[in-house]
Amino acid sequence: MESIFSELGRSGPAGLLLRAILASLLGIILLVGFIVVRRWYRARYFHRRNQRTVALRAQWNDIVSGKLPPQDWRFDPLDCDIVQNILLDNIEMADQENLPPLLDCLRMSGLLDTLIYEARTARSWKQRRSLLALGRTRAKEAIPALAAGLDSGLAETRIAAVRALGRTTVVEAAIPILDRIVAGHLDAPERSLKNALTNCCRSHPEVLVRYLDQTQGPVRELLTRVLAELASPELGEELLVLAADALPEVRASAARALANTDAPYTLPALHSLATDCEWFVRLRAVVALGQVQDAGKIRILLRSLCDTNRHVRQRAAWALARMEPQLQHILEEVVATNDDYALQAFISELERSGAMEKITGALEGSGEYSAQTSLRDIVEGARKSVELSGKAASAAAGAR
Amino acid sequence: MLYFLAISNDTLFIYYLLSNIIYLGLLIVAISRNVRHHHRRGSFRLELIKASPFTPPITIIVPAHNEERSIISSVGALLGLDYPSLEVIVVNDGSSDNTMQELQEAYGLRMARMLYIADIATAPVRAIYRSSLESRLFVLDKTAAGCKADAVNAGINAASSPYVCVVDADSILEKESLIRIMTGVFSDPARVVAVGGIVRVLNGSRVVNNQIEQVHLPKQTIEIMQVIEYLRAFLVGREGWATFNMLPIISGAFGIFRTDLVKQVGGFRTHAVGEDLDLVVRMHRRLQEEHHSYHINFIADPTCWTEVPTDLKSLARQRARWHKGLIDTLWSNRDMLFRARYGRVGWFVLPYLWLFECLAPVVEGVGYTTIILAALLGVLSKAFFLQFLLFGYAFATLISIGSVLLEEMTARRYGDWREVTRLLVCCLLEHFPYRLMTMVWRLQGLGEYLRGDLQWGAIKRVGISANS
Numbered sequence: 001m002e003s004i005f006s007e008l009g010r011s012g013p014a015g016l017l018l019r020a021i022l023a024s025l026l027g028i029i030l031l032v033g034f035i036v037v038r039r040w041y042r043a044r045y046f047h048r049r050n051q052r053t054v055a056l057r058a059q060w061n062d063i064v065s066g067k068l069p070p071q072d073w074r075f076d077p078l079d080c081d082i083v084q085n086i087l088l089d090n091i092e093m094a095d096q097e098n099l100p101p102l103l104d105c106l107r108m109s110g111l112l113d114t115l116i117y118e119a120r121t122a123r124s125w126k127q128r129r130s131l132l133a134l135g136r137t138r139a140k141e142a143i144p145a146l147a148a149g150l151d152s153g154l155a156e157t158r159i160a161a162v163r164a165l166g167r168t169t170v171v172e173a174a175i176p177i178l179d180r181i182v183a184g185h186l187d188a189p190e191r192s193l194k195n196a197l198t199n200c201c202r203s204h205p206e207v208l209v210r211y212l213d214q215t216q217g218p219v220r221e222l223l224t225r226v227l228a229e230l231a232s233p234e235l236g237e238e239l240l241v242l243a244a245d246a247l248p249e250v251r252a253s254a255a256r257a258l259a260n261t262d263a264p265y266t267l268p269a270l271h272s273l274a275t276d277c278e279w280f281v282r283l284r285a286v287v288a289l290g291q292v293q294d295a296g297k298i299r300i301l302l303r304s305l306c307d308t309n310r311h312v313r314q315r316a317a318w319a320l321a322r323m324e325p326q327l328q329h330i331l332e333e334v335v336a337t338n339d340d341y342a343l344q345a346f347i348s349e350l351e352r353s354g355a356m357e358k359i360t361g362a363l364e365g366s367g368e369y370s371a372q373t374s375l376r377d378i379v380e381g382a383r384k385s386v387e388l389s390g391k392a393a394s395a396a397a398g399a400r
Numbered sequence: 401m402l403y404f405l406a407i408s409n410d411t412l413f414i415y416y417l418l419s420n421i422i423y424l425g426l427l428i429v430a431i432s433r434n435v436r437h438h439h440r441r442g443s444f445r446l447e448l449i450k451a452s453p454f455t456p457p458i459t460i461i462v463p464a465h466n467e468e469r470s471i472i473s474s475v476g477a478l479l480g481l482d483y484p485s486l487e488v489i490v491v492n493d494g495s496s497d498n499t500m501q502e503l504q505e506a507y508g509l510r511m512a513r514m515l516y517i518a519d520i521a522t523a524p525v526r527a528i529y530r531s532s533l534e535s536r537l538f539v540l541d542k543t544a545a546g547c548k549a550d551a552v553n554a555g556i557n558a559a560s561s562p563y564v565c566v567v568d569a570d571s572i573l574e575k576e577s578l579i580r581i582m583t584g585v586f587s588d589p590a591r592v593v594a595v596g597g598i599v600r601v602l603n604g605s606r607v608v609n610n611q612i613e614q615v616h617l618p619k620q621t622i623e624i625m626q627v628i629e630y631l632r633a634f635l636v637g638r639e640g641w642a643t644f645n646m647l648p649i650i651s652g653a654f655g656i657f658r659t660d661l662v663k664q665v666g667g668f669r670t671h672a673v674g675e676d677l678d679l680v681v682r683m684h685r686r687l688q689e690e691h692h693s694y695h696i697n698f699i700a701d702p703t704c705w706t707e708v709p710t711d712l713k714s715l716a717r718q719r720a721r722w723h724k725g726l727i728d729t730l731w732s733n734r735d736m737l738f739r740a741r742y743g744r745v746g747w748f749v750l751p752y753l754w755l756f757e758c759l760a761p762v763v764e765g766v767g768y769t770t771i772i773l774a775a776l777l778g779v780l781s782k783a784f785f786l787q788f789l790l791f792g793y794a795f796a797t798l799i800s801i802g803s804v805l806l807e808e809m810t811a812r813r814y815g816d817w818r819e820v821t822r823l824l825v826c827c828l829l830e831h832f833p834y835r836l837m838t839m840v841w842r843l844q845g846l847g848e849y850l851r852g853d854l855q856w857g858a859i860k861r862v863g864i865s866a867n868s
Contacts, residue, residue, distance in 0.1 A: 017787045020417075024794030031801045032824060035808055039820070125439035132443050160443050167448075191586055194454050229453050352512045352530055 053082050060086070064101055070109035084111055088136040092167075103139055112139055119145045127152075128160035135164025140172060147176035150186055162188050166196030171207055174200035178211045181219055190222060197226045205230035209238045217247075224253035231257030236265060243269050248278040255281060259288035266292060271300045279309040286312055290319030298326065302333050305342040313345045321349035327359055335378050347379065405774040412767030413788060419756045420795040426640030427802040433643050434635075434700065434810055440587075441701065446579050449586070450484050456585075457485035458578060458656065460565045461555030463548050465493040467569040472506045474569050477610035479534055483578040488537050489558055490569075493551035494523075494544025503539055507531035512538070520553040520667035528558065548652070549668035549675040556659065556667055565656045572602060572610055572705040573654065581656055581702035591695045594657045594683065596642075596650035597702035598634045600813065601627045603710065612705055615813045617822055622715065624826045625834045626708045632803040635700060635810065642698035646749040648684075650696070652676035654704030661686075672732075673854050674725020681733050684745045700810050716841045723761070723845030724854060730758055761842035793831050800827040 056079060062068035063083060073079040091102050106112045115137065118130035131149045134142040146168070149161025165173040174197055180186035181193065201207050208227045215223060224242055231239060239261065242254035255273045258266050270292065273285035286304045289297045297319075304316035320330050327350070334346045350356040360379065449455055460478050464471050471490070478488050492500050503509060509529035516525055523545035531537040542554050552566055563585070567573060577597060584595035604618035617624055641647045650657075652675060662668075665682045672678040680696060687694045709715040730753055736742045737750055771788070774780035804823050807813065814820055848854075 017413075017784065017791050021787060021791045021794055024791065024798050027798045028794060028801055031798065031805055035801075035805055035820070035824070038808065039817070125436075128439070128443060156440065163443060189586065189589060191452075191454050191589060195448070195452050198453065225454075348512070351510070354510065354532055 049078060049082065052078055053086075056082055056086070064105045066105065066108055074109055074111075080111070083109075084133070087111070088133060091138055092136055099138070103137070106137060106139065112137060112142070116142060116145045120148060124154075128157055131157070131160045131164045132167070135167035138168050138170065140168075140170060143168065143170075143173050143176065146173065150176060150180055150188075155187070158186070158188050159192050162186075162192045162196045166192075166199040169199050169202070171200055171204040174207060178207070178223075181222070182211055182214050184219075194222060194226050197223075198229050201226065201230055205232060205235060206238075209235065212238075212242070220245075220247060221249040221253070224250045224257075228253040228256035231260045233261045233263045236261060236263050240265060240269055243273055248276070248281050251276060251278070251281045252284040255284035255288045259291040262292065267294055267296050267300070270297075274300050274304050279307075279312060282307060282309065282312045283315055286315045286319060290315070290322070295326070298323065298330060298333070302330070302337065302342075305334065305345060306337055306339045310341075310345075313341060314349070317342075317345035317349040320346060321353045321355060324355065327355055328362060331359060331379070343378075402774075402777070402779050405770050405777070405779055408767060408770035409774055409780060409788075412763065412771065415756075415763050415767070416792050416795075419760070420792075420799065422752065422756065423636065423799045424795075424802075427636050427799060427806075429643050430636050430639035430806060431802075431809070433639055434806060437700070438809070441583075444583050446482075446576055449579050449582070450482060452484075455484050455582070456563060457487065457561040458483060458563045458565050458582070459487045459489055459555070459559035459561040459659070460567055460578075461552055461559065462488065462490045462567055462569050463493055463551035463555065464490055464495065464499055464569045465544065465548070465551070466495045466497045466499060468495070468497040468499045468502050470570055471499050472502055473610040474572075475503070475507070475537065477572060478567065479536060480575070480611075481573060481578050482575045483582075485561075486536055486578070487559070487561055489540060489555045490537070491540045491542060491551040491555045493542060493548070500539075500541060504529075507537055507539075508533045509539055516558055518554075518557050519663045520557055522550050522554040522557065522670075525554055545670060547670050547675075549672060550670045552675075553667035553670070556662055559659055562659055563656050564659050564662065565654070566652060567704070568653045568706065570707060571599075571653045572607065572612060574703045574705075575611065577654070577702040577704065578656075581654075581699060584697040584699045585656070587697075588695060591693055592697050593661050593687065593694050594650055594655060594680065595697040595699060596638060596647065596655045597698075597704055598700050598811075599630060599651045599653045599704045599706050601630055602705040602707045605705065615815075617814060617819045618708075618710075620710060621826065621829070622712065622834075623708060623710060624822060625830055626715075628800050628803065628823065628827055628830055630708075631807050632800055634698075635806040636799065636803045638698045639700060639806075641749060642696070644744065644748075645695050646744050647680065647696045647698055648745075648749050648753060649674075649677040649680050650698075651704075653706050654702070657683075671854065672725070673721060673728045673849075677725055678729040678732070681729055681736075681745075681750075685733065685736060685742065688742045688745060700806075703811070712837075716837075716844065719838055719841035720845035720848060723758075723842040724849045726753065726758055727846065727849045728854070730754055761839045761846060764839050765843055796831055796835070797827055800830055 056063065056073065059068050063073065073083055087102060087106055091099065091106070094102055103112075112134075115130050115134045119127060119134050119142075121127075122130055127149070131146060134146055143165070146161050146165050149157055149164070152158050152161065162177060165177055177186065177193065177196060177200075186193075197208070205227055208223050208230070212220060212223050212227075224245075227235075227242075235257070239254050239257050242250055243258070245251050245254065251273060255270060258269055258273075270285045270289050274282055274289065276282050276285065282304065286301065289301055289304075301316045301320050304312055305320065307313050307316065320334075321327070323330060331346070331350075334343055337343075347356070350359060363379070460481075462474065462478065467474070475488060475490060479486070490503065492503070508531060510532050512528050512530040516528060518525075523543045526541045526543065529539040529541065531539075538558065540554050540558055542551065545551070555566075556564055563582075565578065565581075581595050581597045585592045601618065601623065602612075603620075603623045604616045605612050606614040606616065617627060638647060638649070655676070657679075661683060662679070665679070665686050667679075668675040669678050669682070683696065709718055730750065733750070736746045737754070739746045742750075771780065771785060775782060775785045801824065804820070804827060808820070814823060
C-alpha cells in the first residue's frame with residue numbers, strides 16, 4: 001500500500017492545495033450548517049419549554065401538594081427539569097413556614113434521591129451540577145453526599161461541594177468542611193471556604209470557636225476571619241481570648257469582631273488592641289472603634305491619631321471627624337497633642353467629610369481675642385500646611 | 401529571479417498555512433474552553449458574590465482628556481455598576497474643555513487634602529477632589545503628559561483597592577461586568593494577577609442612560625467587518641492564548657489587574673503606543689523572572705462596549721497605531737525571545753507575535769507582489785495561483801465563521817436571524833478588500849514607527865449619545 005506521503009508527492013503542491021481548499025470549504029459549510037441548525041433547534045426547544053412551563057405553572061399547587069401524581073411529570077425529562085428548577089428556586093426563597101411542603105414534594109417525587117445519586121456517582125460537570133442543585137435543596141439528608149464531594153480528586157468538584165454546602169445555610173453543613181480543614185484534608189480556595197462557613201454558621205458562630213481550639217497558623221486565621229463577620233455579644237469571652245492571641249491576623253479579626261458586640265468589655269479590649277505592636281491590628285481596632293457608639297472612644301482615637309503609622313492616623317481621623325456634636329472639643333484636644341501630623345490628618349478628614357465649614361463658621365463667630373480665635377489661627381495654619389504638603393508631594397512626583 | 405520568485409511563493413504558502421493552522425488550533429481550544437466555562441459559570445451565583453463580605457474592593461480608573469460630552473454619563477454608569485465595594489477615580493488629564501467643570505457641577509466636588517504617594521512617577525497632580533454627593537467618587541486633576549498611560553498611572557497611585565480596573569471614558573461596561581470579571585480571580589486568587597474581559601462593538605446598538613438596551617449590528621459594512629475582527633481577536637485569539645497562560649494582551653478598554661503588581665512593574669509605560677500590550681508583557685517578564693506561579697486570565701462574559709471608527713481614514717489611523725504599539729512592545733522586550741527563563745511566553749507567544757503579527761504585512765505584501773509577478777512572467781501556473789488565493793480565502797473565512805460560532809455559543813448577542821446572516825455574509829466578504837486594506841494600514845504603521853512617528857493620531861467618533 002502506498003504511503004500518504006508518496007501519494008501527496010505524486011499529486012504535487014497543486015493536489016495538496018486542492019485538498020486544502022476542499023477541506024476548508026467543507027469546514028465552512030459544516031460550521032454555517034451547525035450555526036443554522038443550532039439556532040433552529042434552540043428556538044424550537046425554548047418555545048416548547050415555555051409552553052410546558054406555562055402548563056406546569058398552572059398545575060403548580062397540585063404538583064406541590066401531590067394531587068397531581070409525580071408520575072405525570074417526573075418521567076418526561078423536560079417537565080422534570082422545569083419542575084426541579086421551579087422547586088429549587090422556591091426553596092431558596094422560602095421561609096421556615098413554606099419550606100416543608102416544598103421539601104416534601106422534592107422527597108416524594110424522588111427528585112432528591114436522584115440528585116443524591118448523581119452527586120455520588122456522576123463525574124465531571126454533571127457531578128458538579130448535581131452537587132450545586134443538591135446544595136440548593138437545603139435538605140439535611142443531602143449533606144453526606146455533599147461532604148463526599150469534598151474528598152474528590154478534582155479541584156473544581158471540591159469547590160462545587162464547598163459552595164453547595166454553603167448554600168444549604170444549615171450549621172450541620174459546616175461540620176464536614178471544618179473537620180476536613182482542621183485535619184488539613186481540604187484543598188479549596190480560601191474565599192470559597194470563608195463564604196461557605198459564613199453562610200452555614202450565621203446562626204451558630206460558636207461552632208467555629210469549638211474548632212478554633214484545635215487549629216493554628218493559616219487555618220486559625222481563616223476561622224477567625226469568618227468569626228469576625230458573625231460575632232455576636234454572646235461570644236464575648238471567646239473574643240477576649242482571641243484578642244490576646246499570638247497570631248496578629250487573629251488579633252485583627254478579633255478587633256473586627258468586637259465591633260459587633262457592643263458590650264462593657266468592648267472598649268477596654270479595643271483599647272488594648274489599638275496599642276498593639278502590629279500596625280494592621282491597630283488599624284482594625286481603630287476601624288472597629290469608629291463603629292462603636294461610646295463617647296469613651298474619643299480618648300483612644302486621639303491616641304491613635306498620633307500613631308506612627310499613617311493608615312492608623314488617617315483612620316482615627318476619619319472616625320473622629322464623624323463625631324459631629326463633639327467636633328470642636330475634639331479639635332481642641334487634637335491641637336493640644338502638639339502633633340502636626342495628627343492635626344493635618346484630622347483637618348484633612350474634616351475637609352473630606354464637609355464638617356470644616358461648620359467648625360470654621362463656629363470659630364468665626366467668636367470675639368476679637370479668645371481661645372477660639374487662637375484655635376482658628378491654628379486651624380488655618382494647619383489647612384495651609386496640608387495644602388503645601390499636597391503640592392510638595394505632587395511636585396516631587398512630577399520631578400521623579 | 402525566477403528562482404527567487406519560486407522561493408518567495410513557497411514561503412508565502414507555508415507562512416499562510418502555518419498562520420491559519422495556528423489560528424485553527426486556537427479556535428478548537430477556544431471552543432473547548434468555552435464549553436467548560438459555560439458549565440463552570442453555572443456554579444457561580446452573582447448575587448451571592450455581591451452579598452459576600454469577602455468580595456475584594458475594586459478601584460475603577462477612568463482617564464479623561466477632553467471628555468466633557470460623555471464624562472457625566474460615563475461616571476454615572478460606572479457608579480451604577482453592580483459591585484459591592486467600588487471606588488471610581490476619574491483622572492482629568494489636563495483637559496482643555498469643560499470636563500472638570502462638568503464633574504464639579506454634577507457631583508459637587510470638594511478639594512480633599514489627601515496624601516498622594518506617587519509610587520509610579522507621573523506628571524504633577526494639581527489636586528484631588530472628592531464628591532460630596534457620591535462618597536465612592538474621586539477626581540484627580542493633573543497636568544497633561546500627552547498620553548493616557550500617565551493618567552492611568554496617577555489613578556493607580558491614588559487607588560486604595562487590591563484590584564484596579566482600567567476603563568476608557570467613552571466605553572460602556574455592562575452592569576454585571578465587574579462581578580463577572582472577578583469570577584476569573586475567585587477561581588484562583590493566589591495565582592490570578594490579571595483578567596481581561598471582552599470588548600464589543602457599540603456602533604448600531606441602542607444605548608439608554610449609558611447602558612446597552614438593545615444590541616444590533618452596525619449598518620455600515622466597514623463596521624461589521626470590525627465586529628468580526630473583534631469576535632475573532634477576543635473569542636478565538638485571547639481565549640486560546642489564555643488557556644495556555646500565554647495571554648499577551650488585556651485590552652486597555654477593559655481589564656482588571658492586581659494593584660501591587662502593576663505598581664511593581666512601574667505601571668503603564670508612558671509614551672508606549674500600545675500601553676496595554678506593553679504592561680501585560682512586562683507583567684509576564686517580571687513574574688517569570690521571579691519564578692512566580694501565576695495566571696493571566698481571559699473571560700468572555702464580562703463585556704465592555706466601545707465605539708469603533710466609522711470612516712476609513714480613522715480606521716487606518718487606528719490600525720497603524722495598533723501596529724506601531726505592537727512593534728514598540730516587541731522591540732523593547734526583544735531580549736525575552738527564546739530565553740528559557742521566560743518560559744512559554746519567550747518560546748511561543750512572542751515569536752508568534754513577531755512572525756505572524758508584526759511581520760505579517762511585510763511577508764504578505766512581498767508575497768502578493770511576487771505571486772503576481774510570477775503569474776505575469778508565466779512561472780506560476782494560473783490554476784495554482786487561483787487555487788492559492790481560494791485556499792487563503794477559504795481557510796481565513798473558516799476561522800471567521802468559527803468566531804461567529806463561538807459568539808453563538810457564548811453570549812448570542814445578535815439574536816436576530818437577519819443579523820446573524822449579515823454577519824456570516826460579511827465573513828465571506830471580509831477578505832477582499834478589507835484584509836488587504838488592513839495589510840496596507842499596518843505597513844503604514846510600520847513605516848511610521850521606523851520614521852520615529854509615535855503619535856496616536858485623532859480618531860473621529862460619532863459619540864455614545866449618537867447611539868442613544
